[in-house]
Amino acid sequence: MEIRNILTVIFMTAGFISFAASAIGVFRMKDFYCRLHAAGVCESAGLVLCSIGLLIYEGFNITGIKIFMVFLAVFIASPIGTHIIARVAYKRHLQVSAEKELRKEERK
Amino acid sequence: MRIRQKQKLSHLFGLAIGLFALWILLSGKFEIKFLLIGLCSSLVISYICLPFLMIENPDSGKKFFVFGINYLKLFSYCLWLLGEIFKSSLDVIREILKIQMDYEPSIVYFSMPYENPMASVTLANSIILTPGTITIDVMEGGIFEIHALSKSAAEDMLSGDMPKRVASLFGETCEFKPLPELTVTGSEKGGKFI
Numbered sequence: 001m002e003i004r005n006i007l008t009v010i011f012m013t014a015g016f017i018s019f020a021a022s023a024i025g026v027f028r029m030k031d032f033y034c035r036l037h038a039a040g041v042c043e044s045a046g047l048v049l050c051s052i053g054l055l056i057y058e059g060f061n062i063t064g065i066k067i068f069m070v071f072l073a074v075f076i077a078s079p080i081g082t083h084i085i086a087r088v089a090y091k092r093h094l095q096v097s098a099e100k101e102l103r104k105e106e107r108k
Numbered sequence: 109m110r111i112r113q114k115q116k117l118s119h120l121f122g123l124a125i126g127l128f129a130l131w132i133l134l135s136g137k138f139e140i141k142f143l144l145i146g147l148c149s150s151l152v153i154s155y156i157c158l159p160f161l162m163i164e165n166p167d168s169g170k171k172f173f174v175f176g177i178n179y180l181k182l183f184s185y186c187l188w189l190l191g192e193i194f195k196s197s198l199d200v201i202r203e204i205l206k207i208q209m210d211y212e213p214s215i216v217y218f219s220m221p222y223e224n225p226m227a228s229v230t231l232a233n234s235i236i237l238t239p240g241t242i243t244i245d246v247m248e249g250g251i252f253e254i255h256a257l258s259k260s261a262a263e264d265m266l267s268g269d270m271p272k273r274v275a276s277l278f279g280e281t282c283e284f285k286p287l288p289e290l291t292v293t294g295s296e297k298g299g300k301f302i
Contacts, residue, residue, distance in 0.1 A: 018197060018201065021205065022204075024204060024205070025200070025201075028204060028209070031213070033213060033242065033255050034213055034257060037239060037241075037257045038200070038204060040237075041200050041201060041204075044193050044197065044237045045193055045194060045239065048190065048193065048194075062133070062136050069133075076233070080233075082242060083236055083243055083244075086243075086244050086255065
């Protein structure tokens with residue numbers, strides 16, 4: 001029981017750290033596509049770590065299987081959203097990088 | 109014709125058994141009434157949904173069943189993908205927390221013409237799941253357009269490890285071809301994408 005709690009705490013902490021890092025990244029990155037990369041950290045690594053922690057805490061029973069199903073659904077479906085956002089931005093000719101640099105030059 | 113019908117029946121019953129297992133797992137009740145309702149509804153649903161789950165390749169007209177994957181291979185592929193996700197998310201977190209940001213985003217192209225549409229979907233999905241790379245588009249002829257956050261991520265993509273694994277997962281035999289002449293780095297001004 002003790003070891004299980006310790007493992008849960010370790011995995012959940014790692015998950016929260018990756019959530020925090022992706023939140024910081026969304027503000028720090030310099031362009032739209034790079035922000036998408038930062039958001040991708042939370043939806044893959046953060047989700048995986050948190051659900052592993054919850055699975056270890058819950059054990060192999062009906063609740064654990066339901067947690068695993070939620071994890072699987074998000075794992076399959078969330079990349080589709082990222083892909084659609086990136087694709088629409090790209091088809092609308094949103095600049096890949098260097099947009100802010102250009103704006104700075106205009107101001108000068 | 110007969111073989112095709114046999115295949116269809118096996119698809120139908122496989123799907124129905126899967127749905128029934130899902131029903132039992134989610135309800136958690138083992139009374140006869142609930143089991144009968146679940147059995148009937150899973151049979152009806154799988155009969156209605158089967159035509160939608162056969163995906164056609166637009167070029168050759170061959171049809172593929174969505175869940176017709178080797179599940180043992182899929183399991184080992186998922187384990188490998190989880191390892192990749194952790195490695196590359198550590199890379200991205202390092203890039204985020206650097207005080208001086210010096211990453212170089214770029215767009216890389218490679219072609220991987222799969223016969224099975226599910227293989228393209230799996231590859232595009234796993235590329236997006238690995239942090240640091242995003243599939244922007246999959247064009248005709250199996251050309252993948254990928255935005256990579258850093259140079260190492262772009263090189264990883266062009267080494268072609270992941271497409272080859274997906275090809276072996278689906279039993280496909282097609283060649284991986286990086287297309288470096290199309291590759292665009294983000295810092296190029298006046299390029300194709302401005």
